Amino acid sequence: MSETRAADPLIDILAALRDKVMGVSESVLATADGLLVATDAATVHPESVAAVAAATLSLGRRMAQQGETGMLRQVIAQCSGGHVLVLAVGDRALLAVVADEGLDLAAFQREAPAVVEELTRQLDADVA
Amino acid sequence: MSAIERGLAKLLDAPGVTGVALVDGVTGLTYAVAGEETEDASELCETTALIAESLARAGARGEVESVIVTSARRHYVTFLVRRQGDPLLLSAILDRARTNIALAMRDLSGRAAEVLA
Amino acid sequence: MDPGITDPRTTDPGTTDPRSDEPGADPGTGGTDATHATGSTNATSTTNATSTTDATGTTDATDASVTTARNVSALLLALRAQRRSATVRVSGTPGGTIHLRDGLVVAVETPGAPTVEAILLKSGRISDAEWAGVCVADPSGELRGAELNHRALVGALELEVMCTAAVFDGAFAMSLSAPASWEVTDRVPTLSVEPGVEPARLTQETSRRLALLSRLLGAPAEAARARVHRLASEPVHSSRHVEILSCVNGRRTPRDIAFTLGRGLYPVLLDLVRMEGLGLVRRESRTTPSGRPSTAPRTAASAGQSPYAPPERGPLPRRSPGGHGPKSSSSPGETNSA
Numbered sequence: 001m002s003e004t005r006a007a008d009p010l011i012d013i014l015a016a017l018r019d020k021v022m023g024v025s026e027s028v029l030a031t032a033d034g035l036l037v038a039t040d041a042a043t044v045h046p047e048s049v050a051a052v053a054a055a056t057l058s059l060g061r062r063m064a065q066q067g068e069t070g071m072l073r074q075v076i077a078q079c080s081g082g083h084v085l086v087l088a089v090g091d092r093a094l095l096a097v098v099a100d101e102g103l104d105l106a107a108f109q110r111e112a113p114a115v116v117e118e119l120t121r122q123l124d125a126d127v128a
Numbered sequence: 129m130s131a132i133e134r135g136l137a138k139l140l141d142a143p144g145v146t147g148v149a150l151v152d153g154v155t156g157l158t159y160a161v162a163g164e165e166t167e168d169a170s171e172l173c174e175t176t177a178l179i180a181e182s183l184a185r186a187g188a189r190g191e192v193e194s195v196i197v198t199s200a201r202r203h204y205v206t207f208l209v210r211r212q213g214d215p216l217l218l219s220a221i222l223d224r225a226r227t228n229i230a231l232a233m234r235d236l237s238g239r240a241a242e243v244l245a
Numbered sequence: 246m247d248p249g250i251t252d253p254r255t256t257d258p259g260t261t262d263p264r265s266d267e268p269g270a271d272p273g274t275g276g277t278d279a280t281h282a283t284g285s286t287n288a289t290s291t292t293n294a295t296s297t298t299d300a301t302g303t304t305d306a307t308d309a310s311v312t313t314a315r316n317v318s319a320l321l322l323a324l325r326a327q328r329r330s331a332t333v334r335v336s337g338t339p340g341g342t343i344h345l346r347d348g349l350v351v352a353v354e355t356p357g358a359p360t361v362e363a364i365l366l367k368s369g370r371i372s373d374a375e376w377a378g379v380c381v382a383d384p385s386g387e388l389r390g391a392e393l394n395h396r397a398l399v400g401a402l403e404l405e406v407m408c409t410a411a412v413f414d415g416a417f418a419m420s421l422s423a424p425a426s427w428e429v430t431d432r433v434p435t436l437s438v439e440p441g442v443e444p445a446r447l448t449q450e451t452s453r454r455l456a457l458l459s460r461l462l463g464a465p466a467e468a469a470r471a472r473v474h475r476l477a478s479e480p481v482h483s484s485r486h487v488e489i490l491s492c493v494n495g496r497r498t499p500r501d502i503a504f505t506l507g508r509g510l511y512p513v514l515l516d517l518v519r520m521e522g523l524g525l526v527r528r529e530s531r532t533t534p535s536g537r538p539s540t541a542p543r544t545a546a547s548a549g550q551s552p553y554a555p556p557e558r559g560p561l562p563r564r565s566p567g568g569h570g571p572k573s574s575s576s577p578g579e580t581n582s583a
Contacts, residue, residue, distance in 0.1 A: 018496075022339050022356040025501065042496050080366055080373045100504045101363040104339040104356035130439060131401035150406075154485075154512040157413055157450065159406055184482040212370055214485075214512055216406065244402060 013118050014040035020111050023103030025082075028096045029089065029119060030054055037093060037123075044098055053086045053096035060086070074112075087112065090120040135243035136162035142235055144227030145220050146202075153177075153208060153215035164221055172219055176206055194233065203229055207237060209244055216244070317343075317424060321444035324348050330432040337424040341415060344432070349441025352408065353415025357422070357469070358510040359503055361404075361411045361436055367507025371398050386434035408438035413450055414509035418500070420451050421466040454511055461518045469510060470498045471528040473517065479524050486520055489513065493526055 014027045026041035034054030039046040060075040074087035082100045139148045140163050147164030156173035180192040197204040209216040314320035325348030333343040341355030365371050379392045393399040458465040474495045492502045503513040520526045
């Protein structure tokens with residue numbers, strides 16, 4: 001009865017985030033320079049999201065520099081129909097999360113660090 | 129007084145109307161009642177939905193507009209009010225002695241349209 | 246009673262629903278009264294007690310009944326007795342925010358169900374630009390209803406229907422999860438329904454909804470978060486069913502579908518129950534995040550279970566409508582901050 005999970009453990013981690021946090025609908029894992037690594041998505045175009053997310057993170061960092069407000073933690077695009085969040089995953093990757101208006105942001109902030117860590121470990125394991 | 133209550137109060141002016149209620153057409157939640165209380169709202173909602181479904185299965189085209197149940201002394205009328213969003217049910221109790229059902233239906237549905245516009 | 250106009254929202258429905266007392270629930274203290282924003286009155290130091298018997302009969306109007314409330318329902322009754330205008334922030338997964346004016350519930354916000362604002366925008370009844378205009382005209386948020394009406398964007402009666410429905414839907418969505426803790430803070434402006442809903446009525450209707458869904462679906466909490474799949478094509482008669490099917494993609498849960506369509510969670514669940522009966526969709530049971538085995542979709546036989554039996558999480562107290570006691574007693578001063 002259950003959905004067949006992809007063999008890719010990265011996708012499992014992304015899908016688990018969707019299960020855990022109410023409002024998360026899709027996510028894209030990309031390299032820091034915008035190349036798609038893995039995705040749990042249905043309606044967005046993953047490659048495009050990866051590219052724009054990388055640019056967003058990069059701009060976000062420069063913004064933080066300009067504002068002299070320390071290290072960027074995440075960029076949240078708050079929109080009339082939902083949110084898009086972008087955060088770094090280690091030094092060389094990033095995560096873009098698409099969510100609806102009812103995103104449980106508190107839950108996301110709670111779960112994000114662990115998810116980022118799991119993703120980092122998995123990515124490191126891949127290149128090891 | 130809330131806007132819904134004010135609106136329903138106006139409907140009580142219609143001749144023969146002794147009670148009105150505004151009910152959610154999907155959840156059965158009663159938004160407000162004026163005058164005499166009608167029957168249990170969620171049952172009303174389920175009954176109307178059942179009728180609509182049976183008719184659809186029997187091949188009827190279009191949607192149910194109203195349901196009238198007549199007893200010795202009263203008519204229990206339920207109008208389906210379509211709007212953007214889930215439909216509403218406007219339910220009214222009419223005193224048979226004081227109303228001609230056909231006229232009352234037209235009158236009531238006209239007033240309801242004004243009120244709910 | 247004379248045949249005057251009765252608004253069931255403010256009619257005294259009698260004593261507290263006894264089902265809101267959970268057998269075996271942790272009787273520890275509930276959340277705390279929060280520290281308040283600078284400059285505002287510290288509500289805990291002013292006893293707002295009236296000596297007259299209040300509408301609900303059993304709840305007294307003192308602050309003690311607020312701080313010792315065992316669950317959110319009891320808390321709301323106590324605040325109603327005090328005629329408090331306040332904001333109750335409930336933390337949980339998900340939590341939510343309950344807005345009170347004179348103790349009546351005027352708005353509920355939660356990740357579990359769409360707000361009126363979300364529904365207005367999603368349904369296209371108003372555009373983003375129009376909404377922005379309304380917000381600019383009323384930055385406090387309190388009078389947005391009046392502003393929407395004034396600009397002929399949404400009629401007063403229509404808005405009242407939407408806000409009332411959203412209060413019940415939000416409360417229902419919140420009842421599907423156990424609160425970790427709660428705090429009572431000052432009122433904040435919000436798009437709201439006046440005069441607001443009696444907490445006792447809210448609890449009563451929420452119980453009714455939970456019981457009904459349990460009979461039809463098994464555990465409602467699971468049902469709201471189960472992924473929905475399309476089944477082989479059957480003729481579809483209802484326009485609402487057609488609309489829901491357009492959102493079903495094997496990933497979205499009923500809650501997600503509600504947000505996508507800009508409809509309430511509870512009405513969407515009701516429609517999905519019907520659609521399942523008609524063979525149009527099926528629900529997928531899911532594993533919990535911790536990887537425990539999934540609970541299979543309930544069959545008709547097991548659906549008669551108590552709606553208050555904890556479905557997948559072991560040690561939590563049994564569910565009750567409108568809220569639950571905290572998992573562990575928290576010492577005064579310990580506040581859950583998001």
